[in-house]
Amino acid sequence: MRYSRKLTGAAYAAPVALFVLVFFVAPLLLVGRMSASDWPLLAGDLGVNLPDNYTAIGDNRLFWPAVGFTLKYTGIVVVILVGLSLGLAMLVSGTRKGTGFFRTAYFLPTTLGLASASLLFFGFYSPSIGPLDPILQGLGITDEPISWLGTPNMALFSTVVLIVWKFAGFFMIILLVGLQAIPPDVYEAARLDGAGRWQAFVHITLPLLRPALGLVLILSITGSLLAFDQFFILTKGGPDNSTVTVVQLIYREAFQRFDLGAAAAISVVVLLALLVLNIAQFRSLRRDQ
Amino acid sequence: MTRRGVWNTTSYYVLAGGLAVLFLFPLVWTGYASVAPHGATNQQDGFGFGNYQTLLEYDSGLLRYLWNSTYVSLLTVLFTLLLSFVGGYAFARFKFPGRDTLFLLTIAILMVPYSTLLIPLYTQLGDIGLRNSLFGLSLVLTLYQLPFAVFMMRISFEAVPKEIEESAMVDGCGSMGVLTRIMLFAVWPGLITVGLFSFLAAWNDFIAPLILVSDADKAVLPVAIANLRQQSMGAVDFGATQAGVVVMALPCLVLFALLQRHYVRGFMSGAIKG
Numbered sequence: 024m025r026y027s028r029k030l031t032g033a034a035y036a037a038p039v040a041l042f043v044l045v046f047f048v049a050p051l052l053l054v055g056r057m058s059a060s061d062w063p064l065l066a067g068d069l070g071v072n073l074p075d076n077y078t079a080i081g082d083n084r085l086f087w088p089a090v091g092f093t094l095k096y097t098g099i100v101v102v103i104l105v106g107l108s109l110g111l112a113m114l115v116s117g118t119r120k121g122t123g124f125f126r127t128a129y130f131l132p133t134t135l136g137l138a139s140a141s142l143l144f145f146g147f148y149s150p151s152i153g154p155l156d157p158i159l160q161g162l163g164i165t166d167e168p169i170s171w172l173g174t175p176n177m178a179l180f181s182t183v184v185l186i187v188w189k190f191a192g193f194f195m196i197i198l199l200v201g202l203q204a205i206p207p208d209v210y211e212a213a214r215l216d217g218a219g220r221w222q223a224f225v226h227i228t229l230p231l232l233r234p235a236l237g238l239v240l241i242l243s244i245t246g247s248l249l250a251f252d253q254f255f256i257l258t259k260g261g262p263d264n265s266t267v268t269v270v271q272l273i274y275r276e277a278f279q280r281f282d283l284g285a286a287a288a289i290s291v292v293v294l295l296a297l298l299v300l301n302i303a304q305f306r307s308l309r310r311d312q
Numbered sequence: 313m314t315r316r317g318v319w320n321t322t323s324y325y326v327l328a329g330g331l332a333v334l335f336l337f338p339l340v341w342t343g344y345a346s347v348a349p350h351g352a353t354n355q356q357d358g359f360g361f362g363n364y365q366t367l368l369e370y371d372s373g374l375l376r377y378l379w380n381s382t383y384v385s386l387l388t389v390l391f392t393l394l395l396s397f398v399g400g401y402a403f404a405r406f407k408f409p410g411r412d413t414l415f416l417l418t419i420a421i422l423m424v425p426y427s428t429l430l431i432p433l434y435t436q437l438g439d440i441g442l443r444n445s446l447f448g449l450s451l452v453l454t455l456y457q458l459p460f461a462v463f464m465m466r467i468s469f470e471a472v473p474k475e476i477e478e479s480a481m482v483d484g485c486g487s488m489g490v491l492t493r494i495m496l497f498a499v500w501p502g503l504i505t506v507g508l509f510s511f512l513a514a515w516n517d518f519i520a521p522l523i524l525v526s527d528a529d530k531a532v533l534p535v536a537i538a539n540l541r542q543q544s545m546g547a548v549d550f551g552a553t554q555a556g557v558v559v560m561a562l563p564c565l566v567l568f569a570l571l572q573r574h575y576v577r578g579f580m581s582g583a584i585k586g
Contacts (some may be wrong), residue, residue, distance in 0.1 A: 031487050032406020039399035039462060040414055046433070046455045047421055053432035067435075114328055121325070128332035131339060134568040136516020138534035139560040142553055143342045145541065152350055152550045154341050188338065196576065249425050252518045256538055270427045270519075277431055278523065290428040301423055 054294075057287035064281035076288035085264060086289070089272045096179065096268070097247035103187050104243050105236070108194035113228075115195070116202045126199075130192035137189065141256035144185040148172055148257075175265035178258045182266070185253060190246075194239045201235025202228070237308045244304075245297065269293055339561075346555040353551025363555035370540055370552065372529040374559065377536040380446060381515055384532055387450035388514035389507050392457040396506055400465025400499070401491055405477075415462070422459045429455075430523050437524060449524050449532075453517055457510040464578070468502030469495065505574040512564060533560050 058076050061069040080086055115126045132140065147153050148171035156168040171181045205228065213223050229236075251270040254260060260267040267275075269289070277286035347359050355362030367374040402408070403415055433452055434443065442448025472495065480490050496503075521532045531539065537556035541548055568575065 028406060029408045032402050032408035032411070035398045035402035035406065035487075035491075036408065036411065036414060039395050039402075039418060039458070040410075042395055042455070043414070043418055043421070043458070046451060047417070047424075047429070050429050050432035050436055051424065053436060054428060057432060057435070111331070114324075114331075119321075119324065121328070125328045125332055129335050131565070131568070132335060134512075134564040135339075135561050136512070136518070136534060136564070138516060138518035138538065139557050139564075142534075142537055142541065142560075143338055143557045146345060146550045146554050146557075147338055147341065149548070149550055151352055151548070152345055152554075154345075188335065192335070200576075249427065251427070255518075255522075256541075270425070273427045273431070274519075274523070277434075283431060283435065286431050290425070290431055293425055294428045297425060298423060 054287050054290055057283055058291045060284050062282075062284035062287070064277065064283050072284070076284045077292075079285055080288055080292065083272075083276075083285075085267055085272055085275075088264070089267045089269050092179075092266060093248060093250065093268045096183070096250060097244060099179075099183055100186055100247045101240065101243045103183065104190060104194060105239055107187060108191045108239065109198055109232075109236075111191060111195040112198035112202055116199055126195075129195055132189050132191075133193040133196075135189065137252045138256060140185060140189045141253045144181070144188075145257055148181055172258055173262065175262060178262060178266050182253050182257055185257065186247075186250075190243070194243065197239055197242075198232065198235050201232045205231045234308070237304070241301070241304050241308075245301070248297065248300075249293075342554045342557050342561070346551065346558045348551075350551055352547065353549055355551055361555075363549075363551040364559075366549060366552040367540075367555050367559070371536070372531070376529060377531055377533045378559070380530060381533040384446050384450045384453065384521070385511050385514040387447065388453040388457065389511045391450060391454040392461050392510040393503060393507055395454070395458065396461035396465040397496075397499075397503065398491070399462050400469050400502075401495065403462065403466040404469030415466075418462050419459050421455060426456065426519060430520060434523055443524060444526055444530065446525065446530055446532075449521055450514065452520050452524060453514045454510070457506075457513060460509060460578075461506045464502055464506050465499065468499040472498040501574065501577065504571065505577045508567060508571050508574050509578055512567065515563065516560070 057068075059071055059073040061072040061075070063069065111129050115122045115129070135143070147155070150156065150168050150170075153171070155171070156165075159165045159169070170177060172178045209227055209231070210223055213227055218226070249270050250268045251274070254266050254268055254271055255274070258266040260271055270293075273286045273289050273293070276282050276289060346363050347355065347361060349355050349357055349359065353363055354366040364374075399418075403411065430452075437443040437445075437448045437452070442451070476494060476498065477490050480494050485493065516534065517532075518534045518538070521535050522538075525531065525535070528539075533556070537553060537560065540556065541553050
C-alpha cells in the first residue's frame with residue numbers, strides 16, 4: 024500500500040516533472056553551452072570558443088550604458104511605485120463611500136497587457152493624436168508641443184509614467200491585502216496610548232506591512248531590471264541608444280546582430296546577477312520576520 | 313459633522329477623485345481616439361469605425377491575428393490547467409522521492425529571466441520543429457505559468473479536508489476517481505484563478521511570440537499591432553494602433569468584470585508567499 028501510494032504520487036507528478044525537464048532544465052543547460060560556443064543565429068553551433076563570448080561583453084560598447092540605464096530606471100521606478108502604491112492602498116483601505124470605485128479605477132490599468140499599455144502610450148505621447156499637448160496648451164501651461172520621447176530624459180520620464188500608471192494598482196492590491204490583515208485593535212490600543220496618526224504609521228503600519236512591502240519590492244525590482252516591452256515599443260531604445268536596457272541588448276545581439284553565443288553569455292550574466300540579488304532579498308526578508 | 317470632518321472628507325474625495333481621473337483618462341482616451349475623426353487615419357469625418365476597418369484589412373487581417381491570439385491563449389490555459397491540476401494533487405497529497413526538489417525546481421522558474429530561457433528555447437524549438445509554431449509558443453508560455461499555477465493548485469488541494477477523500481476511498485473510489493469526481497469540484501475556484509491568470513499572461517505576452525514566431529500570418533495580436541506601428545513608411549497610423557489597443561484590452565476588461573473575486577485570490581496567494 025505504502026509503495027503503491029508513492030508510485031501513484033510520482034505518476035501524478037510525472038507530467039510536471041517531464042515538462043520542467045524539457046522546457047526549463049534543458050534550456051538552462053543549453054544556454055550555458057551556447058554562451059561558451061561560437062554560435063551564429065543561422066549557422067548554429069560552430070564549437071567551443073570559451074571565453075570569447077564573455078570577454079566580448081566588456082568590449083560591447085552598449086553593455087555598460089545599458090547596465091547603467093537599467094539600474095537608473097529601476098531605482099526611479101521602484102521608489103515611485105512603492106511610494107505611490109502604498110499611498111493608494113492607504114487611501115482605499117478605509118470604509119468611506121466610494122472606496123470600491125476608487126480601487127477599481129486605480130486597478131483597471133493593471134488588467135491591460137504591458138505591450139497594449141505601451142502601444143496606448145505610444146499614441147498618447149504622439150504629437151499627431153496625443154491629447155496632452157492640446158490640454159496643456161489649452162490650460163496655458165505650455166506654449167509649444169512637448170517632445171515626450173524626444174530627449175533621453177523625457178523618454179525615460181515618459182516611460183516611467185507609463186509603468187507607474189500600469190502597475191501602481193497591482194501593487195496597491197498586494198499592500199491592501201497586507202493592510203487589511205492588521206487587526207484594528209492594534210491601532211485602537213495605540214490611539215489610547217496617545218499615538219498620533221504619523222506615529223501609528225511608522226510604528227505599526229510599516230513594520231506589520233513588511234512582508235507585503237517585501238513582496239512589492241522584489242516584484243518591482245525584478246520586473247524593472249528585466250524591462251523590455253515598454254522600451255522596445257515606446258522608445259525603440261532611442262533617442263541615440265539612450266534607453267537600451269540589458270534585455271533589449273540581449274535581443275539585439277541575438278536577432279539583429281545574429282550572434283546567439285554573445286546573447287547567451289549576457290543572458291547567463293544577467294541570470295547570475297539576478298540570482299545573487301534574489302537570494303540577498305530573501306535572506307533579508309527572512310531575517311526580518 | 314464637525315468642520316474638521318467636512319474638510320477631511322472633502323480633501324479625501326478631491327485627492328482620491330483626482331487620482332481616479334488620472335488613472336482612467338488614458339483608458340477613456342484610447343477608446344475615444346479609436347473612433348474619433350483624424351486626418352492621418354482611415355477615420356476622416358465624424359465618429360466611426362474606420363480605424364477598425366483598417367485593422368480588418370491590414371496584412372493577414374485582424375481576424376487572423378485574433379484567432380492566433382485566442383488559439384495560443386486557450387492552449388496555454390489548457391496545458392497549464394492539466395499540468396497544475398495533477399501536479400498540485402501530487403504535491404499536496406502524496407509523498408514520493410524527489411517531491412520537494414521538483415517543487416522547488418518548479419518555483420525556481422520564477423528566478424530565471426524570460427530572456428535567458430528564450431535564447432536556448434529558440435534553438436531547442438527549432439530542433440524539434442516547434443519554432444515558428446503557435447503550438448510551440450503556447451508550450452513556452454505554459455512554462456512561465458507553472459510556478460504560480462502549481463503553487464496555487466497545491467494550496468487549493470491542501471485546503472480540502474482529507475476526510476472527504478478518505479470516505480470516497482472507503483466507498484471504493486480509486487485516486488483517479490477521487491481526483492476527477494470529488495477534488496475537481498473542491499478545487500474549482502483555484503482552477504478558475506489559474507485559468508484566468510494564464511489566459512491573461514498568454515494573451516498579453518509580447519517578447520516570446522516576438523522571438524519564437526516569425527511568420528507574419530502567425531503573429532499574435534500584440535506583435536501584429538506593434539508591427540503595424542512600424543510599417544507604412546514612416547507614417548504611423550495612430551488611429552489603427554489605438555483601435556488595436558482597444559481590441560486587445562476588451563477581453564481583459566470583460567474578464568476582470570466577470571471574475572474580480574478570482575483576481576484578488578491570486579494576489580492574496582502572492583501576499584502569503586511573501
